Amino acid sequence: MKKLSVVVAVARDNAIGRNSDLLCHLPADLRHFKNLTSGHTVVMGRRTFDSLPKGALPNRRNIVITRNPAFSAPGTETAASIEALPGMIAPDETVFVIGGEQIYRQLLPLATELCLTRIEASFPDADTFFPVFDENEWEETWREAHEPDEKNAYPYTFLIYRRK
Numbered sequence: 218m219k220k221l222s223v224v225v226a227v228a229r230d231n232a233i234g235r236n237s238d239l240l241c242h243l244p245a246d247l248r249h250f251k252n253l254t255s256g257h258t259v260v261m262g263r264r265t266f267d268s269l270p271k272g273a274l275p276n277r278r279n280i281v282i283t284r285n286p287a288f289s290a291p292g293t294e295t296a297a298s299i300e301a302l303p304g305m306i307a308p309d310e311t312v313f314v315i316g317g318e319q320i321y322r323q324l325l326p327l328a329t330e331l332c333l334t335r336i337e338a339s340f341p342d343a344d345t346f347f348p349v350f351d352e353n354e355w356e357e358t359w360r361e362a363h364e365p366d367e368k369n370a371y372p373y374t375f376l377i378y379r380r381k
């Protein structure tokens with residue numbers, strides 16, 4: 218594998234989801250996510266896959282992690298475990314881990330890059346969270362802050378970290 222990168226949008230308190238869905242609709246972040254991941258491989262948990270409105274993400278190799286051997290969905294491949302992943306990935310492949318909480322918890326320790334969108338908003342009814350990570354282990358390599366606008370209701374900052 219060329220690179221293992223984690224992509225996530227976190228609100229305050231590391232919240233990432235509620236009721237099997239995202240916390241808010243931020244079109245600028247969806248565009249950023251598409252720019253980062255297009256042409257590459259995305260790895261996600263089965264619940265995150267189920268939350269995608271149109272199924273497999275286009276122009277990307279979609280790998281869904283599930284313990285259900287009967288799972289199948291158009292445009293996806295399945296991995297039965299985290300341990301099965303390395304054997305599925307070619308040496309020149311860039312892999313983006315795109316959630317959710319269960320998968321972030323298992324794969325963040327292996328990632329060398331973290332593409333984080335910080336959303337400046339609180340969602341007290343959030344039910345899924347990004348793991349707390351030690352910022353001392355990561356070097357910030359890029360950041361871009363944005364104010365809210367007519368399409369994006371909250372301030373947000375794009376950050377990229379490389380593992381030290």
Ligand SMILES: NC(=O)c1ccc[n+]([C@@H]2O[C@H](COP(=O)([O-])OP(=O)(O)OC[C@H]3O[C@@H](n4cnc5c(N)ncnc54)[C@H](OP(=O)(O)O)[C@@H]3O)[C@@H](O)[C@H]2O)c1
Pocket residue numbers: 224225226227232233234235236237238239240261262263264265266268282283284285288296297298299315316317318319320321323345
């Ligand atoms: N803010 C963001 O950037 C962001 C990104 C992605 C997702 N989310 C949110 O996160 C929430 C979903 O997160 P989640 O933690 O509930 O679910 P998840 O991590 O997306 O998926 C969990 C599922 O993955 C499978 N799985 C997990 N570990 C496995 C292992 N070691 N081996 C085999 N299969 C494994 C299991 O599928 P089976 O049950 O099929 O066996 C499990 O039920 C949603 O609200 C979603 O909107 C937010």
